[in-house]
Amino acid sequence: MSSTAEVVICGAGIAGISLAHQLARVHGMRRVVLIDERPPLTLTSDKSSEAYRNWWPGPDDSMIRLMNRSIDLLEELAEASGNRFLMNRRGYLWCTADPVRAEDYREHGLKAAAEGAGELRIHTGRMSDPDYRPHTADGWKDQPEGADLILEDMLLQQAFPYLGRDIFAALHTRRCGWLSGQQLGMELLERARAAGVEIVEGRVEAVETTGGRVSGVRISGRSGNRSFATGRFVDAAGPMLAEVARLLDVELPVFSELHLKTSFEDHLGVVPRDLPFLIWDDPRRLDWTPEEREALAESEATRRLTKTLPAGAHMRPEGRRHVLLLWPYHTGAVAETFPLEIPDEYTEICLRGLTRVLPGLEAYVERLPKPFVDGGYYTKTRENRPLACPLPVEGAFAHGALSGYGLMASSATAELCAAHITGATLPTYAPAFDLTRYEDPAYLARVESWGEDGQL
Numbered sequence: 001m002s003s004t005a006e007v008v009i010c011g012a013g014i015a016g017i018s019l020a021h022q023l024a025r026v027h028g029m030r031r032v033v034l035i036d037e038r039p040p041l042t043l044t045s046d047k048s049s050e051a052y053r054n055w056w057p058g059p060d061d062s063m064i065r066l067m068n069r070s071i072d073l074l075e076e077l078a079e080a081s082g083n084r085f086l087m088n089r090r091g092y093l094w095c096t097a098d099p100v101r102a103e104d105y106r107e108h109g110l111k112a113a114a115e116g117a118g119e120l121r122i123h124t125g126r127m128s129d130p131d132y133r134p135h136t137a138d139g140w141k142d143q144p145e146g147a148d149l150i151l152e153d154m155l156l157q158q159a160f161p162y163l164g165r166d167i168f169a170a171l172h173t174r175r176c177g178w179l180s181g182q183q184l185g186m187e188l189l190e191r192a193r194a195a196g197v198e199i200v201e202g203r204v205e206a207v208e209t210t211g212g213r214v215s216g217v218r219i220s221g222r223s224g225n226r227s228f229a230t231g232r233f234v235d236a237a238g239p240m241l242a243e244v245a246r247l248l249d250v251e252l253p254v255f256s257e258l259h260l261k262t263s264f265e266d267h268l269g270v271v272p273r274d275l276p277f278l279i280w281d282d283p284r285r286l287d288w289t290p291e292e293r294e295a296l297a298e299s300e301a302t303r304r305l306t307k308t309l310p311a312g313a314h315m316r317p318e319g320r321r322h323v324l325l326l327w328p329y330h331t332g333a334v335a336e337t338f339p340l341e342i343p344d345e346y347t348e349i350c351l352r353g354l355t356r357v358l359p360g361l362e363a364y365v366e367r368l369p370k371p372f373v374d375g376g377y378y379t380k381t382r383e384n385r386p387l388a389c390p391l392p393v394e395g396a397f398a399h400g401a402l403s404g405y406g407l408m409a410s411s412a413t414a415e416l417c418a419a420h421i422t423g424a425t426l427p428t429y430a431p432a433f434d435l436t437r438y439e440d441p442a443y444l445a446r447v448e449s450w451g452e453d454g455q456l
């Protein structure tokens with residue numbers, strides 16, 4: 001069976017759905033086809049911790065501008081849908097016991113403010129300090145912008161009495177919070193469908209070209225093989241972004257890391273329900289008994305747990321009684337295979353990694369709760385910036401490499417990708433998310449000295 005389409009999108013995760021929504025609802029395209037071999041939003045997009053932030057102090061302001069735009073769009077949709085996806089604005093609370101790290105916070109905060117993330121307010125206990133406005137648990141409106149750097153013990157204890165006593169500084173970044181990723185995806189999907197987007201079950205097997213430009217897409221599915229005549233194809237295949245690009249003989253500079261998350265019922269009630277997104281931002285060497293340490297050191301797989309582990313254990317409450325914990329202490333480029341390999345000790349390690357910032361969690365270290373662990377891949381570029389751009393084959397585009405920020409970024413990256421597809425005016429940050437950036441030797445040299453934007 002053969003049909004025609006204005007655009008065929010491969011992948012009905014948040015990237016593909018946001019793009020279909022943009023093309024149909026904003027640009028009025030009538031024949032947008034979204035193809036996925038799985039039910040929508042079930043591979044990576046429902047595994048996220050669902051947080052968002054405009055806090056991306058980077059070597060330049062591109063990520064902050066992209067995220068500000070994305071959060072603008074999320075807020076518009078929250079307003080239009082009666083906040084169906086429960087967007088809150090509790091902020092991220094980055095905590096350190098290290099005075100040197102506190103100085104980094106000051107430096108990064110000033111840099112982020114200059115790049116558009118909002119002002120930095122520093123609280124040291126002086127009369128002349130600015131006011132500190134506590135967050136509210138629900139909703140996103142009427143909350144401060146920018147960030148509060150809290151260097152004063154008394155304020156820290158007043159605002160967050162449950163935190164560990166050896167915290168030296170906390171940075172509360174304010175245009176940040178979380179939402180329901182599933183509800184966000186469903187809202188976008190329903191709106192896209194109402195505007196005529198067709199969802200087709202199937203696996204994209206081939207992208208055909210004629211005279212060097214896209215001319216069709218072939219899929220296989222439960223109801224047989226099908227093909228679409230189309231002049232435009234978008235690769236939004238999440239962890240399979242590179243694999244799908246190879247159907248066009250294009251090699252994308254992306255790789256994947258495995259990221260896990262664990263959740264359990266907080267039956268002891270040790271996690272305050274109005275907690276912000278909480279991050280322990282110091283490297284951590286875990287406390288083990290000599291026997292435990294010896295046992296862990298015996299195996300190649302667990303030896304690293306006896307060493308100092310990287311900063312970045314984080315958590316948040318979930319719903320009425322649950323809690324989510326994550327700690328990317330185990331990252332590195334891996335092949336994208338399913339089902340995921342989940343180490344037995346993941347929950348215990350996350351708990352141990354977070355006891356210093358939230359000592360109440362100690363109660364669970366001795367008696368581990370029954371957890372649910374899942375996760376997925378952060379598919380990313382070397383400098384951790386997405387791809388929302390044309391590919392070297394005419395009529396082909398990429399929308400992906402959304403790493404650990406696809407829920408928060410995809411509203412703006414979809415808008416950008418849609419502008420490329422329709423020929424609409426591009427935002428000024430477009431070149432930062434284009435594949436052609438890697439053709440610029442000066443850019444490549446700069447990237448070498450950057451490190452990554454964002455650690456979580």
Ligand SMILES: Cc1cc2nc3c(=O)[nH]c(=O)nc-3n(C[C@H](O)[C@H](O)[C@H](O)COP(=O)(O)OP(=O)(O)OC[C@H]3O[C@@H](n4cnc5c(N)ncnc54)[C@H](O)[C@@H]3O)c2cc1C
Pocket residue numbers: 010011012013014015016035036037038039040041042043044045046047048049050051052202203204205236237238239240244259260261374375376377378399400401402403404405406407408409
């Ligand atoms: C543990 C974890 C925590 C995270 N936390 C956050 C967070 O707090 N905030 C945030 O913003 N982001 C977070 N993320 C990242 C976010 O989840 C991803 O960036 C996002 O889901 C990627 O969406 P996607 O649409 O690109 O990919 P996916 O959701 O994986 O969708 C890709 C789709 O393409 C389909 N596909 C692939 N190949 C083919 C083919 N040949 N034919 C047909 N279909 C195909 C797949 O079946 C899949 O459905 C987290 C991710 C993980 C793993």
